[in-house]
Amino acid sequence: MKVVIVGGGAGGISTxxxxxxIDKDCEIIVLTRDEKVAYxxxxxxxxLSGTIKSFDDIVMRTTxxxxxxxxxxxxxxxxxxxDSEKKTVTYESKSKExxxxxxxxxxxxGGKPFVPPMDGVDLDGVYQIRTIEDGIKVQEAMKDAKSAIVTGAGLIGIEIAFALKKQGLNVTLSEMMPQIVPRSLDKDMxxxxxxxxxxxxxxVVLGKPITKLIGDKKVEKAxxxxxxxVDADMVILATGVRAELDLARMAGCEIGRWAIITNRHMETSVEDVYAVGDCVESKDLILGSNTISQLGTTAVRQSKAVARTICGWRSNFNPVLNSMVSKVGNLEFGAVGYTSSFAQQNRIRPIVQKIEALTRARYYPNAKPMDIKVICDxxxxxxxxxxxxxxxxxxxIDTMTLAITEGLTCFELSNMEFAYAPPVSMVTDPLILAVExxxxxxS
Structure with missing residues (x-):
């Protein structure tokens, strides 16, 4: 059996x-436009922030x-x-086909970065960050820059903005929505x-889109x-990605609202053609409708399912909740499932509670504040x-991911057993306090 994989990102290389x-004998070929893989x-x-010393340190495997x-x-x-009828793939390498x-x-x-339709995006000093090669370009540009604008306040935008600030730049983080991380957090959080x-x-600039970038060959202002x-020696477009679908369309695969349609075995509508990662639509666990889950963790889980399916095991990829976690500076933030606003948009009446607790016993040194928001139907x-x-x-967040996956109510979770020790939790865990x-x- 000969398996050809197009794409060397998390989905492709993990597949x-x-x-x-599983199969020690099948022939496996991975085709990728990137220079480096397995990062x-x-x-x-x-x-970029200097927390990790070098880009070489994040490359786990070589060709x-x-x-x-x-x-x-x-x-x-x-x-x-x-050509899905002839079962062939054509590629170009150094002008050879x-x-x-x-x-x-x-x-x-995978996905390609979305470029907002505005004047000036083709100026020097305007960057996107999707690959190591993109990161290296930004790292070089940072050496001569004093100010930077990051537009798009999702996870990657926030993390890059903080990285540039840590390196001493004057940083503006902009988001056209009235809040940051709108897909995962409610505005109060x-x-x-x-x-x-x-x-x-x-x-931080919210609710004001960048309408154009200004400069003479090189960006100077937004x-x-x-x-x-606002002055800017460099601008980072962290405005999200859109699924790359050209090859899927060429192969005749069914395309949904955002990406390729697959069944739970990661099979497309075309025989012997499968799809994984950012170019695929996933099933939403709560509503049962299609959604996108452009997370590395999703791609890795899908890669396990497709590998087993190709080898005859007919493995399933489970629906998603888009659980996420990130850290900027000293602050961690995470979320899973629906925000209260998204629930309302989908005709679910949310019952919501936000509490403040501590990460350790109140009397234990260095206990940190913890804000928790729980949403129920x-x-x-x-x-x-x-x-x-x-x-x-x-x-x-992992605990709550499991609770939502198992369909637990707040009443059921409030009666469950949790571990306790003063250095790591309150005697009643903050999650229990929230669901109580x-x-x-x-009532």
Whole structure:
């Protein structure tokens, strides 16, 4: 069996590795336009900040490492054609074109950065960050820059803004929405994060889109809402990604609202063609409708399912909740499931409770404040949680991910057993305090 994988990101390279674990004999070829593989783009902001010493440190494997495992990773190539009837893939490398056959094809084409339709985006000094090569360009530009604007206040935008500030630049973080991280946090929770960013010296501009970038060959200023001008030696577009679908369309795959449609085995509508990662639509656990889940953790889980399916195990990829966690400076923030505003948009009446607690016993040294928000539906079923604190956020988000996945109500979770020791928690865990408080709204 010959498996060709297009894309060397988390979805593609993990699919190759998982295939090899299951099948020691199949031929595996990975085609990627990138120079480096087996690294996490999530680590790029931490290299830019200096927390991680070098971009080399975030590369976990080389093409030679994969060659030893019997996986042929061909870098710096562009796949130009897919013929699903003839079962062929055509790619170009250094002006040479080659066509190869496949038995199974996996599309892991990922997403391409969205470029806002505004004047000046083609000026020098305007960057996107998707790959290590992008990160290296920004790292070089930082050496001569004094001011920077990061537009788009999702996770990557916030992390990059903080990284640039840590390196001594005057940083403005802009978001056209009236809050940051709108997909994961409600405004009252995002306001806590904004306050922290501003306390660290980052200028946060909300509800004002950048309408144009100004400069003579190189960017010099950004214009907000056609009025306010802000100086910028460099501008980072952190405005999200859109699924790369050209090859999927070429292959004849069914395309949904945002990306490729697959079944739970990661099979597309075309026989022997599969898809994983940012180019795929996932099933939402709560509503059961299609959504996008452009997270590395999602791509890795999908890669396990598709590898097993290709090898005849018919493994399933489960619906998603888009659980996330991040850290900027000393502050951790995480979320899972729905925000209260998203619930309302989808005709769910949210029952909400926000509490303040501590990360350790009140009397134990260095206990940190913890803000927790729990969202339930009208029957008490937990459908969302948001947490901000200086420590121990990730494990509590994971706990709530499991609770939502299992369909637990706030009443059921409030009666469950949690571990306790003064250095790591209050005697009644903050999660229990939160669900106990929301439970009172049902009495």
């Amino acid at each position: 190759a590795s998982n295939l090899r674990k 996490s783009p999530c680590a790029i902001p931490y290299v 030679e490492d994969y060659k030893k495992k019997g996986i042929d990773v061909i870098t710096e190539v562009e796949v130009t054609a897919v 080659k066509t190869i056959k496949y038995d199974k094809l996996v599309l892991a084409t 995002s306001d806590i994060l904004v306050e922290y960013l501003e306390s660290e010296g980052i200028n 214009c907000f809402d056609d009025e306010e001008l 009208s029957e008490g079923r937990i459908i969302g949680c948001q947490i901000i604190a200086e420590e121990r956020v990730a494990e509590r 408080e929301v439970s009172k709204k049902f």
